[in-house]
Amino acid sequence: ESFFYKKIMFVVKAVILTSLFLVIAVLLVLGLAYDGFEDDAKEAVLSALSIMIAAIPIALPLVLQVNMALGAAYLAKVHNAIVTSIPALQDIASMSILCSDKTGTLTTAKMSIIPDSVFVADDFERCDVLLFASLCSNPDKKDDPIDRAVLQAFEADEAGKEKLQDMEYKQESVIGFNPEVKRTVGFVSDKNGKTWTIAKGLPAKVLDTTAG
Numbered sequence: 699e700s701f702f703y704k705k706i707m708f709v710v711k712a713v714i715l716t717s718l719f720l721v722i723a724v725l726l727v728l729g730l731a732y733d734g735f736e737d738d739a740k741e742a743v744l745s746a747l748s749i750m751i752a753a754i755p756i757a758l759p760l761v762l763q764v765n766m767a768l769g770a771a772y773l774a775k776v777h778n779a780i781v782t783s784i785p786a787l788q789d790i791a792s793m794s795i796l797c798s799d800k801t802g803t804l805t806t807a808k809m810s811i812i813p814d815s816v817f818v819a820d821d822f823e824r825c826d827v828l829l830f831a832s833l834c835s836n837p838d839k840k841d842d843p844i845d846r847a848v849l850q851a852f853e854a855d856e857a858g859k860e861k862l863q864d865m866e867y868k869q870e871s872v873i874g875f876n877p878e879v880k881r882t883v884g885f886v887s888d889k890n891g892k893t894w895t896i897a898k899g900l901p902a903k904v905l906d907t908t909a910g
Contacts, residue, residue, distance in 0.1 A: 701788070701789055701792050702785075702788030702789060702791055702792045703759070703785070703788060705792065706758065706759060706762060707759070709755075709758075710754075710755055710758055710759070713753065713754070713755055714753075714754055716753075717749070717750050717753030717754060718750060720749060720750075720753070721746045721747070721749055721750040722746075724745065724746050724749055725742060725743065725746040728742040728745060728746070729742050763784065766784050766787055766788065767784065769787070770784065770787060808843065808847075809843045809844060809846075809847040810847055810850070810851070811828070811847050811848065811850075811851035813828065813851060813855065816828070823857070825855050825857035825858035825861065826858070826861070828848070828851055828852045828855050828858045829852065829855075829858040829861055829862060829867075830896050830898075831848045831852070831898055832848055832849055832852035832858070833867055833869050833884050833886045833894075833896055834872070834882055834883070834884035834886075834896040834897065834898040835848045835849055835872075835882070835884075835898070836872050836874065836882075837849060839874075848898075865888045865889060866888060866889035867886050867887070867888055867894075868886065868887050868888075869884055869885075869886050870885045870886060870887055870893070871884070871885045872884045872885075875899065879899075879903055879907075880899050880900040880903045881897050881898060881899025881900060881903045881904050882897070882898045882899055883895065883896070883897050883898075884896045884897075884898070
């Protein structure tokens, strides 16, 4: 359920509780002040129930869904914006501030790697990071800005290419980026027959693989 839908249901419940309170008040007035219980108890109860039924906004969620659909059609016709998810439109409608990443819209979506700024752990060199990152990249995905930046940086790294030739690293397979696990995994073999599993992605997801 979207945040917008939860807010609507909160309003519906508030209206129901208010109508229930009014029904009880009307029932007490009709029954006690005007002796409705003595004259015609059934009429007093039916009058109270009719007020409650009329006050409950049963069709409110449906009416809002229809309005959202009409709004989505208006956006498509007037602003050439295609809405693929009504719940997403509801979430946007309930936002006060929208923070959006404009990469590729206001910029060219071109990334580059500065080798001198690469951080390395003990017993590793900067060329090792580029080497393993390239082995964990898909050379066929030329449109991927991250893989393209990694491969371009590795092509300019002579030390890394020497290690690649010395160890005869060969990329056996690659598991592409998954938005759920937020990492790319490559399986690489070397001249000694050893198989390496290399991961590239969000550091927290690379270190913790319990999510898959």
